[in-house]
Amino acid sequence: PGPDFALTLRSSLAYSRQAGVYTAVGIGLGNAIHVTYCLIGIGTIISQSILLFNGLRLLGAGYLVYLGLRSLQAKPVNAESVQNNQQIVSAFAAFRLGLFGNLLNPKATLFFLALFTQIIQPDTPLAAQALYGGTVALQSLVWFALLALLISQRWIQRLLVNISHWLERLTGALLILLGLQLAVARLSD
Numbered sequence: 001p002g003p004d005f006a007l008t009l010r011s012s013l014a015y016s017r018q019a020g021v022y023t024a025v026g027i028g029l030g031n032a033i034h035v036t037y038c039l040i041g042i043g044t045i046i047s048q049s050i051l052l053f054n055g056l057r058l059l060g061a062g063y064l065v066y067l068g069l070r071s072l073q074a075k076p077v078n079a080e081s082v083q084n085n086q087q088i089v090s091a092f093a094a095f096r097l098g099l100f101g102n103l104l105n106p107k108a109t110l111f112f113l114a115l116f117t118q119i120i121q122p123d124t125p126l127a128a129q130a131l132y133g134g135t136v137a138l139q140s141l142v143w144f145a146l147l148a149l150l151i152s153q154r155w156i157q158r159l160l161v162n163i164s165h166w167l168e169r170l171t172g173a174l175l176i177l178l179g180l181q182l183a184v185a186r187l188s189d
Helices: 003-014 017-039 042-048 050-072 079-085 091-103 106-119 126-151 154-184
Strands: none
Touching: 003 017, 003 050, 003 091, 003 126, 003 154, 017 042, 017 091, 017 106, 017 126, 042 050, 042 106, 050 091, 050 106, 050 154, 106 126
């Protein structure tokens, strides 16, 4: 699982189903933006500019580490405080979390460039390119929204309430590891 998975999991467990779904919508829009700029050629510029790519990579790594450190501070909760905690995050904040978490991941750019160079040729019609890109973005939105809906089921939350702070901390550690991995990754990876 990557940062998008961890962020969706965190929003769904720590806040609410709605927060998880809005995080998924942010991730979906982030992927749509990645797809768009890769299809119009900006992704190639980013991947070829070491300074720009490394700046984006370090910014993304810092954001993931920041989110991870916040998650490590999770405290044990009971069922009543879970209900109260779910009111803390706004839909926009959850959306923003997914959007920026996704946009600040330069490996997403490389993924879409690698994917599209395999299936899109210079003579591929624009409508087909838009269909490919739209399908990929929609697929990620549906996947992460389904994950949010599944993990935020009441019976799952009741099972997890006693260990939710450990799951939050584990997710935080995962985000920190992903951030550190992103920070030290070589351009060729």
